[in-house]
Amino acid sequence: MSKAWLVFMQSVPTFILLCYGFGIIGIAMASDYTRPGPGRVILTQHSDSGSYPEQVHVSAVGTEYMRISWITDDQSMPSKVEYGKVSGKYDAVAKGESSRYLFYVYLSGKIHNVKIGPLEPDTVYYYRCSGVGDEFSFKTAPGSLPVEFVIAGDLGQTEWTNSTLTHIGKLDYDMLLMPGDLSYADWHQPLWDSFGRMMQPYASTRPWMVVEGNHEIEALTFFGMAPFIAYNHRWRMPYEESGSNSNLYYSFNVAGAVHVIMLGSYTDFGSNSAQYKWLVADLAKVDRAVTPWLIVLFHAPWYNTNTAHQGEGESMRVAMEALLYKARVDVIFAGHVHAYERFTRIYNEAENSCGPVYITIGDGGNREGLALDFDSKHKYAHLSLFREASFGHGRLRVIDSKKALWSWHRNDDSTDTVRDQLWLLSLSSSSACQGGTKIKDEL
Numbered sequence: 491m492s493k494a495w496l497v498f499m500q501s502v503p504t505f506i507l508l509c510y511g512f513g514i515i516g517i518a519m520a521s522d523y524t525r526p527g528p529g530r531v532i533l534t535q536h537s538d539s540g541s542y543p544e545q546v547h548v549s550a551v552g553t554e555y556m557r558i559s560w561i562t563d564d565q566s567m568p569s570k571v572e573y574g575k576v577s578g579k580y581d582a583v584a585k586g587e588s589s590r591y592l593f594y595v596y597l598s599g600k601i602h603n604v605k606i607g608p609l610e611p612d613t614v615y616y617y618r619c620s621g622v623g624d625e626f627s628f629k630t631a632p633g634s635l636p637v638e639f640v641i642a643g644d645l646g647q648t649e650w651t652n653s654t655l656t657h658i659g660k661l662d663y664d665m666l667l668m669p670g671d672l673s674y675a676d677w678h679q680p681l682w683d684s685f686g687r688m689m690q691p692y693a694s695t696r697p698w699m700v701v702e703g704n705h706e707i708e709a710l711t712f713f714g715m716a717p718f719i720a721y722n723h724r725w726r727m728p729y730e731e732s733g734s735n736s737n738l739y740y741s742f743n744v745a746g747a748v749h750v751i752m753l754g755s756y757t758d759f760g761s762n763s764a765q766y767k768w769l770v771a772d773l774a775k776v777d778r779a780v781t782p783w784l785i786v787l788f789h790a791p792w793y794n795t796n797t798a799h800q801g802e803g804e805s806m807r808v809a810m811e812a813l814l815y816k817a818r819v820d821v822i823f824a825g826h827v828h829a830y831e832r833f834t835r836i837y838n839e840a841e842n843s844c845g846p847v848y849i850t851i852g853d854g855g856n857r858e859g860l861a862l863d864f865d866s867k868h869k870y871a872h873l874s875l876f877r878e879a880s881f882g883h884g885r886l887r888v889i890d891s892k893k894a895l896w897s898w899h900r901n902d903d904s905t906d907t908v909r910d911q912l913w914l915l916s917l918s919s920s921s922a923c924q925g926g927t928k929i930k931d932e933l
């Protein structure tokens with residue numbers, strides 16, 4: 491036998507072993523993933539003077555305006571935003587309004603809200619708040635498809651929140667949608683300030699559209715503290731523009747093709763409620779020929795096989811599910827449960843090809859940690875297609891009027907890994923579901 495052949499023969503077992511070894515390594519890597527415990531809370535300080543803007547965040551107001559929100563400790567600072575398309579050169583200026591609130595013994599800083607525009611789509615603007623301090627910049631959402639949403643729920647402000655935010659910031663996106671539970675301040679108001687500071691590097695650069703969760707309620711009835719005081723002051727959303735009279739539910743259009751509805755799980759939703767009547771009117775205005783995509787967010791999930799928060803979304807589901815089904819909502823995002831779960835298309839507790847896809851994305855990283863326990867015998871278990879208790883965030887890339895790509899990014903031992911991915915087809919493009927005109931007659 492030639493020497494070369496011998497070498498080859500000797501290396502065959504090595505080769506097989508190597509493959510086998512890699513196989514094991516592959517499996518070992520998957521099972522080696524250490525499911526993290528709750529992260530340490532990160533307190534973010536403001537080190538500049540009291541006149542210096544802090545907690546800067548922006549939200550879209552219609553498709554041509556942006557609301558800039560920030561806080562100054564110094565009460566004399568003006569609610570003024572200078573802005574323009576060239577860094578350091580502000581050829582426009584807008585003035586707005588300010589408020590502050592008293593929460594038991596805590597007095598907030600001066601909360602400024604200034605609406606700027608009209609702005610061009612898909613354009614970077616540079617801006618400065620109160621005439622002092624750092625320059626910020628944001629990019630407006632595109633005027634037409636494609637558009638990319640980041641969806642992150644139950645963020646809080648821990649090391650895992652930091653990891654989620656780092657992953658969100660690493661890949662570009664156009665707008666962030668958040669189905670509730672922001673700061674986990676839980677009555678301790680300085681944590682709202684700390685949260686605002688931690689979000690600023692992200693929330694000042696892309697529009698962040700949020701809706702309330704249970705952690706935003708913070709009622710202290712005994713002391714006359716109404717619910718949502720901090721949330722409504724600090725995270726002012728564009729509700730009037732959609733005919734809503736409450737910051738707790740509203741809707742808006744993005745990229746001329748996506749209608750987004752934010753619903754309130756913690757305000758009245760029964761058929762006589764203002765929210766219900768508003769939703770009926772809002773859905774009636776949706777023209778799927780113009781906005782082929784219809785997506786809805788709220789906090790407490792209607793479909794959930796995790797043992798955490800069982801049944802909490804049930805009365806809202808009973809009240810509103812038929813409305814959303816008849817409107818052919820494409821996908822519904824919820825939070826609340828600190829895990830990820832994706833369902834099939836559902837209506838009335840059964841698979842239905844014209845119902846929305848339900849996704850729970852409450853895994854942003856808050857201090858309460860993960861909801862680890864999924865019930866494989868749950869009555870909805872056969873409708874649940876993917877579930878995992880890990881921190882992470884989601885991305886919905888709407889490509890055109892028919893196709894969108896959903897992906898779930900897990901904070902895999904702090905690196906960003908896509909664990910679940912799915913192509914969605916809009917229901918407006920499905921002749922079987924008769925997206926469009928006939929729906930309005932059903933409503």
Ligand SMILES: *[C@@H]1O[C@H](CO)[C@@H](O)[C@H](O)[C@H]1NC(C)=O
Pocket residue numbers: 532649652653656
């Ligand atoms: C947040 O994450 C970044 C990037 O991974 C890291 O450099 C930074 O130290 C983290 N901050 C804290 C307070 O953990």
Ligand SMILES: [Fe+2]
Pocket residue numbers: 644671703704705789825826827
């Ligand atoms: Fe919650």
